[in-house]
Amino acid sequence: MSDPNEELAALVVQAGFSWAGLARRINDLGANEGLALRYDYTAVNRWVKRGEKPRSPVPMLLAQALSERLGRRVSPSDFGMPEEETLASRGLQYSDNPRTAVDTIIELGRADVRRRDIVKAPFVLAALGAPSRDWLLSTLDETSTERGPRQVGMRQVAGIREMFALFQDMDVMRGGGHARTALVEYMQSYVLPLLKREHEPAVQQALYEAAAEQSYLVGWMAYDDGEHGLAQRYLIQALRLAQAANSAALGAHVLAGMSDQANLLGYPREALMLARAGRRGVTDADSPACIADLHILEARALAALGESTAAAASVAKAEQVFGRVVHENEPAWAKFIDAPYVFGEAAHCFRDLGQTAEIERFANESAAGARRQGRARRGALSEAALSIAELGRANVEAAASRATRVVDLAASVNSSRAIETVRDLQRRLKPYGNLSEVRHFNARAGELLGLAA
Known part of the structure; x- marks a missing residue:
């Protein structure tokens, strides 16, 4: 019999796993890889007490489970197992x-x-x-060189x-x-x-x-x-x-996307870190549109953290930088970092802070621009913010009317974010379910999107 795996034992304790809970998490992670694993607490007992080593890819799944709980990267080599990814x-x-x-x-x-x-x-x-x-x-470590014009003739x-x-x-x-x-x-x-x-x-x-x-x-x-x-x-x-x-600007743009995702999934501190890392790596000369985006995503994260003064300051900074954007000089990927987008994200920032007047100011600008461009997804998100603003003023009928417009827009695109926006409105309007306008909204959501009230 091999010696006990003391490194693994210590990590399991630090992560707060029971042996049965760790086995269940490994089975779940294996299912994501198409594997039908059936481990239970006795398997973890063998790995810890007897030092047994499961076959690949279980060591990597074990490391992933521990990484999730500990908030840092753990590799199989940290607990004496082979690292096959x-x-x-x-x-x-x-x-x-x-x-x-x-x-x-x-x-x-x-x-x-x-x-x-x-x-x-x-x-x-x-x-x-x-x-x-x-x-x-x-x-930051790149050697600075003069960049010639982009060779679009290739x-x-x-x-x-x-x-x-x-x-x-x-x-x-x-x-x-x-x-x-x-x-x-x-x-x-x-x-x-x-x-x-x-x-x-x-x-x-x-x-x-x-x-x-x-x-x-x-x-x-x-x-x-x-x-x-x-x-x-x-x-x-x-x-x-x-x-x-x-391409520093493109890298910063990718970090902006990662920040947006982290905030949506409920990790505003990580979203803030990603947005700020992007800003540190890019300059005004690279892409003012990207910098404006990073400021507005920083504002979104700060709003989610309840830091209203800092969030409002970041929105103001985003507006200021966006005012310097010349779209003809921006890369193609920055095309839709425009007024409907920037003002729409600002509206959601103030939605999270519960500031009705500011929601209306930014969301009206965004929704109008989205209508002119025929952008249903952005329109749905901004109309939803306006619906929430109406609720903030206790105008439930107007809120439900706006929400019905959101349903129609969401039904015209293939976007889970738009669908989730309708679900959010259903949750907010649930206390008013007896009103005819709310019933109409829920009926429309069921008819077009298959969403039960």
Whole structure:
């Protein structure tokens, strides 16, 4: 019999797991990988007391379970087990080599298209710190060089960027669930294979940047579609490719997406850290639109933390920076960091702070701009903020009328965020369920979205 695994025993105690609870969590993580594991407390007893080592990928799943609880990365080597990584765990790593990131995105894409269980992989809070740290350090350490004009004459890169613009438009107008599979298949068949070959430095860097843009976009689409673990993995790999492309602005943009996701999932402190890391790594000369976005996401995180004065100051800073944006000078990925977006996020900031007048000020601007552009998802989010503002003024009938408009907009896009917005309104309006306007709203939500009141 082997000696007891004292390192594992100590980590289990630090994480606050019972042996039965740890076994259940490993089974759940295995299910996300398509594995039918049936471990119970006796298995954990053997690993701890007898020093037995389970087969791959269980050591990695065990490390993931401990990482989640401890809020820091634990690897199998920390408790004397072999480190053979699963796709779910590789997707969370910020690799030393951008080629490794390319390989990981290819594997994620294959699993995504085939609807394998990586789609159900969990969002891992402990994985957020290292990528933002490593990106920021590499960005600050870059040797400053004069950048020549972007070589848009490179036919392949120009074509990839045209496809990015097309898919970004589809996401903004129709929702993240509308065309993600098509984008993944395009990346798999055309973009990523180009990065498996050697090119002259200028072409190589341009390809990395184009691939980073698309990897970010497919991650954002997965986020909007409610597949948060998958989205997190795409975004981390996109951040690594942005570093390989030497694009500080694009890397900061990816961190903005990661911040947005963390805040949505209820982790405002981590969201604040990510937004601030992005701001430290980018300058006004890179992209004022990106900086404005990072300020507004910092405001969202501060609002979620209840820091009203600091949140309002960040909104004001976002407005100030946004006033300097010249959209013709911004990269394509910044196209939709515009007034409907920035004012819409500001409205949600003041929604979280319960400041009705400020909600109305920003949400009205956002909703009007979204209507002019035909952007149903952004319109739904901003109309929902206005509905909440009406509730804040005790105008329940007007709130329900706005909420019904949100249903109609949400039904026209494929976006889990839009659906969740309707669910939120249902919860807020539940105490007034006997009013005819509220009954009409709930009936419409059931008819168009299949949501029970």
